[in-house]
């Protein structure tokens with residue numbers, strides 16, 4: 001009975017979240033379209049002075065080792081690539097949520113962002129193996145956003161994770177999201193979905209966020225990308241980049257084999273590539 | 289007090305009084321811990337994958353990344369601290385967590401543990417204690433003075449093996 005009111009409080013919190021910046025909303029819209037180009041992304045970024053400055057600063061940092069400073073945004077973006085631009089846009093506009101400590105999950109500041117970035121890179125690598133069905137850039141952005149609901153739910157979860165861990169040990173719930181629903185009447189995927197709707201995120205992002213722990217419930221045409229993020233999330237957790245108390249208490253949906261090819265012989269290389277790409281990206285984004 | 293933190297693929301060995309070896313957030317990775325009671329040397333390697341055949345060129349820079357190259361490299365480091373041979377060494381393993389309902393493709397944790405045991409076996413060693421598998425991530429701390437291996441995991445009280 002208490003659950004129902006909690007669930008209302010969570011949804012009320014979602015409604016109080018500030019809106020996305022215009023540039024962020026437009027770039028997210030663009031990147032969700034299968035046929036977009038880098039030039040489209042550039043055209044939007046150009047109109048955002050703060051974003052332009054940040055991109056130029058990064059591309060001129062020692063990591064890139066350019067002999068002459070890049071002054072034009074075109075050059076900056078072609079060096080960085082679209083995924084990094086999207087990461088920056090998201091960090092600038094909803095960084096407050098992505099970087100927030102997650103007391104309910106025992107996660108510190110930046111843990112969620114690192115988990116999301118790791119998931120994004122893994123989802124993209126899986127999409128690259130399945131290019132014909134799954135657009136890699138969409139998988140990347142979906143990975144960045146998939147757990148955004150945790151930033152809101154964490155406040156309500158507080159010490160409740162102890163109860164969920166106890167329920168898991170007693171097999172009263174099957175996974176951590178089940179525990180969240182049992183305790184709060186809503187789970188982080190559902191909260192994220194509500195947040196995505198409030199922000200007017202593209203349909204595919206809404207579905208990735210909503211179904212990343214239950215990909216079989218996603219609309220048929222979006223299943224490959226939802227499964228890619230589902231697996232990317234698991235690879236992030238296996239690599240030691242989870243968000244805390246939820247550990248690896250999530251289920252692998254075995255039906256991914258109907259939509260994606262990821263064989264046992266590819267798995268090791270996938271984990272290795274994700275690790276290397278992640279370290280590169282963290283350095284480029286000058287995180288920490 | 290010196291705290292040596294090992295990243296993924298990191299190898300550490302020390303017999304300095306008061307020093308600790310630590311590695312954070314083992315998911316499917318495993319920590320192979322070796323204690324030498326003779327020289328009071330402790331060693332640890334943070335292994336990510338079972339077999340270096342997947343990317344042999346990585347071995348030169350980060351042998352600890354793989355079980356087959358990481359464990360011999362750890363022995364080498366311990367020898368520099370005075371450890372004689374594999375005889376008399378104490379081995380403990382931790383990590384190798386998995387997602388719920390894992391399948392053959394996603395059981396890297398189990399494969400890491402099996403590979404580590406196989407390599408240890410070839411040196412005539414077997415773990416005296418292990419905390420492997422299950423669905424939680426682990427942080428491992430090893431104290432030189434006591435040889436005590438402490439494990440922690442988000443949402444759980446610390447424990448020893």
Ligand SMILES: [Fe+2]
Nearest residue numbers: 146147188212
């Ligand atoms: Fe999640």
Ligand SMILES: [Fe+2]
Nearest residue numbers: 119146147233
């Ligand atoms: Fe996640």
